[in-house]
Amino acid sequence: MTGEDPGPLIRLFGLTGGRARPQGEMFDLVAIVTTVFGARPPADLQPEHHAVLALCRRPKPVADVAAHLRLPVNITRVILGDLRREGLVGIERPRPAAQTIDERIYREVLDGLRSL
Amino acid sequence: MGYAASEPGTTAVAPALAIKILVAGGFGVGKTTMVGTISEIRPLHTEELLSDRGVGVDDTSGVEEKITTTVALDFGRITIREGLWLYLFGTPGQDRFWFMWDELALGALGAVVLADTRRLQDCFPAVDYFEQRGIPFVVGVNCFEGARRYDPDKVRRALGLNPSIPIVLCDVRERASVKEVLTTLVTYAVEGP
Numbered sequence: 001m002t003g004e005d006p007g008p009l010i011r012l013f014g015l016t017g018g019r020a021r022p023q024g025e026m027f028d029l030v031a032i033v034t035t036v037f038g039a040r041p042p043a044d045l046q047p048e049h050h051a052v053l054a055l056c057r058r059p060k061p062v063a064d065v066a067a068h069l070r071l072p073v074n075i076t077r078v079i080l081g082d083l084r085r086e087g088l089v090g091i092e093r094p095r096p097a098a099q100t101i102d103e104r105i106y107r108e109v110l111d112g113l114r115s116l
Numbered sequence: 117m118g119y120a121a122s123e124p125g126t127t128a129v130a131p132a133l134a135i136k137i138l139v140a141g142g143f144g145v146g147k148t149t150m151v152g153t154i155s156e157i158r159p160l161h162t163e164e165l166l167s168d169r170g171v172g173v174d175d176t177s178g179v180e181e182k183i184t185t186t187v188a189l190d191f192g193r194i195t196i197r198e199g200l201w202l203y204l205f206g207t208p209g210q211d212r213f214w215f216m217w218d219e220l221a222l223g224a225l226g227a228v229v230l231a232d233t234r235r236l237q238d239c240f241p242a243v244d245y246f247e248q249r250g251i252p253f254v255v256g257v258n259c260f261e262g263a264r265r266y267d268p269d270k271v272r273r274a275l276g277l278n279p280s281i282p283i284v285l286c287d288v289r290e291r292a293s294v295k296e297v298l299t300t301l302v303t304y305a306v307e308g309p
Contacts, residue, residue: 028222029191030134030203059132063191063203067160073189097135097225098305105133105200106306112196113299116154116291 015046015071016078027077029063032092039088048079049088056089132199137301138220140207140245141230142238146258147206148190150230150288154295155192155204189216202298207242217245226252226305228297230288233257233266236274243275252305254282256297280309 027033035056041049048069055068066076083089094100101109139147152158194202205220221227227246231239239255246253257271268283277283282300286293 026219029205029220030136030223032132032134034132059199061134061201061203063134063160063205064193067191092131094134094223096223100133101135101225101306106302108196108200109135109202109302110299112200113194113202113295113302116194116295 015048016075019078027062027080027091028094029073030061030094032059032061032094033065033080034059034090034092036088036090039086041088042086049083052079052083053088062091134201134203136220136224137202137204137298138207138217138224138227138251139204139230140217140227140239140242140253142232142235142242145230145232145235145238146260146288147230150228150256150258150294150297151190151192151204151206153288153291154194154298156195157193160191160193214245221246221249221251224251226254226301228256228301229253230256230258231271231275232260233271234260236271240275243277252301254284254297254301254304256284256286256288258288259285 033052033056035053039053041053045053048071051069052065055065060068062076062080063073065080066073069076069079071079080089080091084091139150141147189208190206192204194204196202207220208216227242229239229242229246243253243255245251255271255275255277257266257268266285268285271277271283272279272281282304284297284300286297288294
């Protein structure tokens with residue numbers, strides 16, 4: 001896990017400008033990321049940024065974005081923070097599960113689990 | 117900027133919701149196995165880069181923050197429908213990563229504490245953690261082959277658990293068994309004792 005190969009780290013450095021954490025708010029692992037419809041990405045975006053914009057046309061949690069990019073969560077957060085600042089994605093802060101789960105969602109979850 | 121427009125063609129539905137469930141317990145108790153048994157995807161594995169500052173050994177004042185270590189974060193996903201998911205996060209086993217638990221636990225629906233009857237004491241820290249923070253949890257007693265089948269009441273006494281906390285004997289390799297653990301947790305977390 002500690003990289004003998006410096007390649008990936010250098011690549012990460014380039015992606016984030018050396019930042020290990022996003023500026024401002026930390027996004028929760030289950031915060032929902034959605035690509036802003038009709039937003040025009042600037043020409044100098046990195047492939048990873050484009051990948052996020054493509055992936056999140058359907059809303060996806062931060063954890064999923066990190067897994068798809070195969071990047072550490074904090075690096076993903078830096079990328080997401082940049083995209084949000086550019087107005088290209090919306091990131092919705094999750095509310096505690098206890099407040100969001102109403103009777104209908106509760107039933108859906110239980111039925112969904114049972115039918116797995 | 118803080119919001120996203122909905123996709124064209126989609127009708128107005130409830131906003132996407134990802135529900136967090138934590139899977140905790142001692143090292144080697146079967147957390148990753150449990151996530152893998154029920155997840156629709158192979159457990160996704162991402163690594164968190166940690167800095168000196170991040171792990172609270174900040175005696176390098178004046179030195180540029182540097183990345184020193186990584187911690188693996190395993191998680192699995194269960195899609196209930198488009199826009200409604202359960203995410204299972206295996207908590208890092210090492211004590212020095214407690215701060216990550218705080219982040220994982222924030223807003224979580226609840227937790228499964230896996231226990232191995234041969235090493236019950238290994239799950240004490242997890243039980244303490246969730247009790248102190250009022251996070252609903254159930255105890256899954258993983259019945260390994262060859263492990264003595266315990267009476268749940270004995271486990272309850274050994275762990276000093278409140279009588280209302282559900283204890284489920286399980287085999288984390290069995291899908292039906294993991295389903296039972298999760299439905300027990302969801303019911304307990306939503307309906308209470």
